[in-house]
Amino acid sequence: MAKTRRLVFYVGSTIMLCTVLGGLYGQQVEATTSDTDDSDVQKSIGSFAKLLDIVEQNYAEPVDADKAIFGSTSSSMGAIPGMLRTLDPHSSFLDPHTFEQFQEDQEGKYYGVGMTIVQLPAKLGKLVTTVVEPMPGSPAFRAGLRPGDVIISVDKKSTENLDVPAVASLLKGPKGTVVHIEITREGTEQPLEFDVTRDEIGGRGVDAAFLIAPGLAYIHVATFNEKTNDELVQALKKVNEKDLQGMIFDLRDNRGGLLQEAVDVADHFLEKDQLIVYHHGRNSPEKRWKAIEGNRGNEYPMVVLINRYSASAAEIVAGALQDHDRALVMGEPSFGKGLVQSEYPLSEKAFLLLTTARYYTPSGRLIQRNYQDVSLYDYLYDRDATLLPHTEVKHTDGGREVYGGGGITPDIQFTEPKSTLTEEMLSQQPVFFDFGKHYLGIHKTIPKDFTASPEVVAEFKEFLAGEKIQISDHDFDANLDFIKNRIRTQLVAVIYGESEALRIERQNDPLVANASGRMSQAAQLLANAKKYMAGRNQAKALARP
């Protein structure tokens, strides 16, 4: 039976995936009837058959058999989802709609025009579909679509009353086909029309890579999809890896993805043959993953950043670099997902993701958080309620203590400062986005070294008044830095692109700033570990007769 089997990591509402592992799970058998002689199992399936039959024959209304077994998209009900929920929070069933999204995320690509869209309230309070950003180099970018453009129709179909996914699916289509887009733009009276040829669009795994200071690289990996490792290779070239004095490797908000990609990514930073991760399950034999290429002597100091949303594949990378003392880990404890799923196609478009193994970091830590007697909601969103005290202690190469059972605990804990009420209020509305459109409508462009001068700030204040957004002078002054930064990044994003804006934003990020000053500490960590291991090896050699 020729079937594609994939090993996946899947967390939260974002759907993640892994690589093809043909043959690894040779013990798995697929059958359409239960051919096992386990009598418990036989009895249970018999009870289910009996019950289904009673329901089919006697229910007050006709039974929707499909819904009864598979459940509906909107709920977790149905026989299969109900059964899977008794297992663990990561075994799940994908209906056709979720499956499509899942595949796009896995492959890190789809066919479309390449722009991010969002729904924003327009002048009359009605929601309109607005372009956030055409991706640099994409068909939309080349056709001249701009951030802030309001999409009014796609292929002559009005976008009124359509939500974002509906508009997005209108924009997508086979490679090489043409889509007709009608937009309105501030400062232009008549709607503008574009014919855009669809092409392959890459969802970026590495979405930021630049030198944040001379010799200091900053790389953010957003997800582990099929292209992530290739993108990392490009990114390392771009920042001139050979000449680096240090690196900030940001895995915050990275919910995981493909195991193979996580292994390949970790491989770049470890020595050849160092263990990266291993996993096993009841019917899944142990498999060990080691650095095949290795770092080729590139031993610049590294700081890895994580937060509560960093999960699965991201935790594999952070765990391996921590256990080998290769990087200093900073931020918040990570999510804590140590279960591996395999993917089983059930029909053309329905998939089963089943937990088949647990993975362990090189020191032997299982980082899975407790999920017994915890509601799915609390498990996914109220992590603090489900964290248990550290029960498992392991040691890094350098002899430091690390803990299993509740995600990766950072070497240096750093909680991001909470945003002020004014910041939240301003961020909830498209104020900066709208001001950007307004400002550029008048001033047309900005110089590359633009900063929000007092004149610009005054213009912004006036704009707020015009929009009937009330902020007291005191609140305004107290949040002046925030306001100036946001105006700057917004304008830079429109004129010089999202990546330039991102660089500015990250320079202002408190954790990134803190990490920049810790390169010598990271270097010390690696040096200590080497010394410790050399000492241990020497002791071992001496102990030999």
Added chain:
Amino acid sequence: MKQTQRLIWFVLSTVMLCALLGGLYGRIVVATTVGDDSDVQTSFNAFTKVYDLVEQNYADPLDADNAIFGPTDTSLGAIPGMLRTLDPHSNFFDPRAFTRMREDQEGKYFGVGMSIRAMPGKLGKMVTVVVQPMPGSPAFRAGIHPGDIIVSVNGQTTDGLSSTDVATRLKGPKGTVVHFAISREGSDKPVEFTITRDEISRKSVDAAFFIRPGIAYIRILSFNETTNDELTDALNQLTEKGMQGLILDLRGNPGGLLNEAVQVTDHFLERNQLIVYHYGRRSPEKKYVARNGNDGNEYPMVVLINRYSASAAEIVTGALQDHDRALVMGEPSFGKGLVQTVMTLSEHTALALTTAQYYTPSGRWIQRDYSDVSLYDYYYHYNEGPADHSDARLTDGGRTVYGGRGISPDLVVEEPKYSTVATNLAQRGAFFDFGKYYLGVHKTIPEDFEVTDAVLQEFKHFLETKKIQITDQNIKDNADFIKRHIRTQLVLVIFGEDKASKIAIDNDYLVGKALEHMGQARDLMASAKKYMASKAVN
């Protein structure tokens, strides 16, 4: 294949049941493989395939029972998951839930006969406290007191157990013994008891008395196998003493057995009047009519309902409303119009499957909308938004009534809201604790006991020792409430449950309103008769 089939009404967490209806559902077929419906076959095969994959490949050993039936008291598992796609009232009963359901149905169980509840103890920890031993029960005869704290059952500590868990441990087959230890105010060491379990019956008609000369009050808590017998006894006694009006209280009644609801209604209607009818896809129409009728007893009636009155309670109310037999007062009822049949699957498990919909005599279907509604919203956020009045029907007297969202009372009367201070005191068990303290000091109370200002002062001092902050103004503002609760609590301990609940009913706001509207209830019936007579003439 011998199979017991029962028709049930099931609402909230209380599990209700009905009479044996052997033969009515003769078409139920039970097989160990699914039928030849190809859609069902295809879906079943898909399920088997997934189940097989899980069984063979899951990271841990598979708990087959858990996977199919789900852990106790959750809606997880294949069967509960499937049933959730049908409607909120189709349910699977595991052995534990099944036992509870059977006890509720039969209105009796084997145990020691006391009500218990969880309350915060001295150290802030929850403890299991005896609320009241039932008069005449083994617990009562053994000398268990209200306020005793159960510290262990059969040598096992009750620490960390819910009151349901403790209750389960106290129950057991008739004639067996249970050992338990209690701690009691005033004694240093735990007191040990060994009690032989006996049959304990729970009344469903828990109050029946004259609340005013000639005006009777009857409360039905649920419809179980003994409800009609209890009601018949109560009505006989009250009629003998010259009943001239009746308040029938169905507030908080979650329903129960269809047959009992029918028999209860029968007492109040004329012979051959329709009570209820039901049918479903595979369940032929069945009509229930009054067989005995009211024998000409046409005293005015007021029926009280609230948002927790459901299913069987709504059948009774709906029938009395549609025939203009009673004035209905209170809040709109829950709105459950589905009939379940209970099928025993094995010795200790059962399926309650919705097999039909029922309709009131005027043809109303009173089921609330449950499509695209979470189970939580279904039970706790109902009757929001404007009512749908598309299903309008006429009563015998020509009044308009509506289907779709429970029974709407003829007179909507909201229960008075108590102040936060009052609710807080009740929730913290302040009256319960004060009762123990007061009787520790004064030993007993006279039958005509009234809460004087001196007692109120004692209550205030007691609260201070318990570190519950309360001002004189708070006490003054809530004086009626506080006095009534202190009195009820003391009467409960000294004179028993019947006397205590009488005080509560006497002071009930809605009961007071019902008394004021007895005349209107009489007019309703009279004008309906006139209307029907005029229709008959025309």
